[in-house]
Amino acid sequence: MGPAGAGKQWHHIVEQTPGNVERFGPHALHNTDNVIRLDARLHTRISGIFSAIRRDLTRSSTMTVRQWLSTQPFEEQRRFGMLALEQVMKGAW
Numbered sequence: 001m002g003p004a005g006a007g008k009q010w011h012h013i014v015e016q017t018p019g020n021v022e023r024f025g026p027h028a029l030h031n032t033d034n035v036i037r038l039d040a041r042l043h044t045r046i047s048g049i050f051s052a053i054r055r056d057l058t059r060s061s062t063m064t065v066r067q068w069l070s071t072q073p074f075e076e077q078r079r080f081g082m083l084a085l086e087q088v089m090k091g092a093w
Contacts, residue, residue, distance in 0.1 A: 001035060009043040011036050013081035015050070019070050020077070028074060045088050 004010045013036065014020060016029045028034070038046070050066040058068035069077050087093040 001032075004037050007040050008037050009040045011038045011043050011046065011085075013085070014074060014077045015066065015069070015081075017066070017070060020074075024074050034078075042088060046084055049084055049088065049093055 001010060012029060013034050014024070014029060020029060050069070051064055053061065053063065054065050055061050057065055060068055069080060072080070084093065
């Protein structure tokens with residue numbers, strides 16, 4: 001995909017974790033349906049959500065959002081990834 005551009009970063013809606021690559025294959029993760037260009041600050045905020053323990057999102061007081069998502073099927077990870085993008089862009093999360 002090349003460089004994302006000045007002040008931009010590539011964002012995987014369904015994350016490119018080793019477990020996801022193993023479960024879903026690299027083609028499912030590294031394509032234009034799953035990778036989008038985001039402002040670097042927005043990307044950092046979304047990554048922070050995925051790294052946080054958010055009981056309100058996961059119903060777990062020990063798992064990060066990323067850990068919780070890793071247990072979900074591809075379609076649920078994508079749905080959540082789009083929701084996270086929408087909520088962070090609105091400033092709700």
